[in-house]
Amino acid sequence: MDGRDTDVVVVGAGGGGLTAALAAAEQGAGVALLEKLDRPGGNTFVSTGSIPAAGSRYQRDAGIEDSAERMVADLSRQSGPHGTGHLLRLLAEGSADLVEWLVESHSVDLRLITDYRHVGHSVPRLHAPPDRRGASLTRDLLAAVRRLGVDVVTGNPVARLLTDDGRVNGVVVDGPRSGTYELRAPAVVLASNGFGNNRDMVARWIPGISGARYSGAEGSTGEAITWAAALGARLENMGAYQGYAALAHPHGSIVSWTTVEKGGFLLSPHGDRMGDESVGYSGFAPVVALAAEESHVVFDTRIRDFVREHEPEFAELVEAGGVREAPDAPSLAAVIGCDTSAVERALEDQRHAAVTGTADSMGRTDFPMGALRAPYCAVRSVPAIFHTQGGVDVDEHAAVRTTAGGVIQGLHAVGGVAAGISGRSGAGGYSSGNGLLTAVGLGRIAGEAAAQTAAHTAAS
Ligand SMILES: Cc1cc2nc3c(=O)[nH]c(=O)nc-3n(C[C@H](O)[C@H](O)[C@H](O)COP(=O)(O)OP(=O)(O)OC[C@H]3O[C@@H](n4cnc5c(N)ncnc54)[C@H](O)[C@@H]3O)c2cc1C
Structure with a gap:
């Protein structure tokens, strides 16, 4: 040309x-x-x-x-x-x-x-x-x-x-x-x-998550895929996406998954575990979306301080008051708004698995910082879609x-x-x-x- x-x-x-x-x-x-x-x-x-x-x-x-x-x-x-x-x-x-x-x-x-x-x-x-x-x-x-x-x-x-x-x-x-x-x-x-960020395209290609919050940049509206398809382009893997199981609510920043990988877990509003978090932050997003509209990420102050030291965005969330501290299990249950017995059950499940090296009730075995110890921390969070x-x-x-x-x-x-x-x-x-x-x-x-x-x- x-x-x-x-x-x-x-x-x-x-x-x-x-x-x-x-x-x-x-x-x-x-x-x-x-x-x-x-x-x-x-x-x-x-x-x-x-x-x-x-x-x-x-x-x-x-x-x-x-x-x-x-x-x-x-x-x-x-x-x-x-x-x-x-x-x-x-x-x-x-x-x-x-x-x-x-x-x-x-x-x-x-x-x-x-x-x-x-x-x-x-x-x-x-x-x-x-x-x-x-x-x-x-x-x-x-x-x-x-x-x-x-x-x-x-x-x-x-x-x-x-x-x-x-x-x-x-x-x-x-x-x-x-x-x-x-x-x-x-x-x-x-x-x-x-x-x-295109509701119609998400509903067409990934209907299972069309109700989830999108938290990526506003420009991702998919028009280039439509232009290329109109010229005969082959589309692949259209149902795949990156999710995130725990976006701090209402702060909107991500709750670092390191809090979970070091030994934390997610609880539903009833204080129940929802699955094995070691599938990763993306794979766990639809698990949370299916179980509850929001959840709490639970860890302890040792994990909070470790992650705060390494990740500035998490440090900002702590500064902004997004990470609530609870001196014991009843206070943690009060933060979540559930029965103390449910929180105690989840903590004991994690403690037993971490101490004995066996799987917890969800099949999870990886708790690198051992059993969680009081004082505990909790972050209110929602699942989100990051990008397709x-x-x-x-x-x-x-x-x-x-x-x-x-x-x-x-x-x-x-x-x-x-x-x-x-x-x-x-x-x-x-x-x-x-x-x-x-x-x-x-x-x-x-x-x-x-x-x-x-x-x-x-x-x-
Ligand atoms: C919170 C969060 C954390 C993430 N962390 C990671 C990570 O650590 N590692 C990783 O690999 N991925 C991560 N991802 C995913 C990653 O950000 C994206 O996959 C990646 O940035 C996509 O890059 P891109 O260049 O394709 O799109 P983008 O970076 O979104 O750039 C596309 C640009 O095109 C512009 N645009 C759109 N339409 C038009 C148009 N018609 N005309 C002109 N301009 C247009 C948009 O406005 C935008 O600026 C994360 C996503 C989120 C939301």
Whole structure:
């Protein structure tokens, strides 16, 4: 094609879009990075910014042995079978180089997390900003793209794709501030996340959780998946999502799952356990949603102080009064609003399992800080959906695959627009970091491929 306005258009300035822009600009492509809201970052901004990487030099420095094979085995165990095994292998194999590239070539500050275990991973493998905030990851990625001369154009929502004879060759922007205009480019990267904030799409694809609270960023309204599907894109894993079992209520911040992993548990308003929390924060979300509208996360002051020291967001929740302290079981029952006998039963169940090394009544065996001790802590919480993991199927260049078996020329998809690696449906297949791995990992692949497409079309 020519008559191009730029080489590569990236739709959405979250983790996936910023990384795609970075990779494309690094290859020398001209990039237009369009963001519909007034602030970049999307879900990436509100996340904890943790990206898995197997075999990184930071793991080696910490004496941790890891490999892409081990990562594939871990994540497959958590997800069960799904239609995107090819992506899991591709992303795992590129993950160490991805994180090292971000840190060493682009000054993105990521450090290996070794002080707690992550759902789905058998070794410490998650690399995150020192303050564990996606806002810091977003800030560093923004600085990196700006160093390469890419501006983030906020307040410019993409409304549809331009095509010519089945090939995507640009976008139409249409918004109250931007006005309506066309932007032509030989390659477009869809990086506008999934459909968590689109009630109709959630009801269609994940009806079981359509009533749950959505607590991700507002921009995730799913339009890019609809555009690609209209061009014949193949959709995969549409019922899969990342849930979170315990969002502090009414504060709205996450109750760190480390409180549970260290030995805490969740109680219903009647003071009953609802299941085995070791399935993870995502897998436990539908368990809570089915059992009760809200619950309490119960732990003790030792766990509170440990987590407060390591996780600033949790420290803020403590400061804000979201973590109630109870000197004994009757006071804990009063905080929850249930019978003391129910709380005593739950504490005794946990104590017996932790002390004897046997399973508790829910089948759970993992209590690393032993039996809970008074004084206890409780946080009122609700289950939530964080983001959707289904989307368009992509190949090894993050090019969008069609139902007919080919690819849509000129179109790439990353992050929440692309089909994820967390199983075919439900929340239980999600391992920590799957969201950002498909955003940042596919973002790099798509940015490089889009830059090459732009160079080839210019030469031909
Ligand atoms: C509280 C929370 C914690 C999380 N923690 C983690 C974690 O630690 N690790 C992990 O891997 N995942 C985590 N996740 C999930 C992770 O945040 C997402 O999977 C990931 O950020 C998705 O990145 P993305 O680039 O695809 O989308 P986003 O970061 O959401 O970026 C998409 C951008 O596109 C914009 N956009 C949408 N439509 C348009 C349009 N039409 N035109 C232009 N722009 C558009 C949006 O406004 C947004 O800015 C967490 C999620 C939440 C909610």
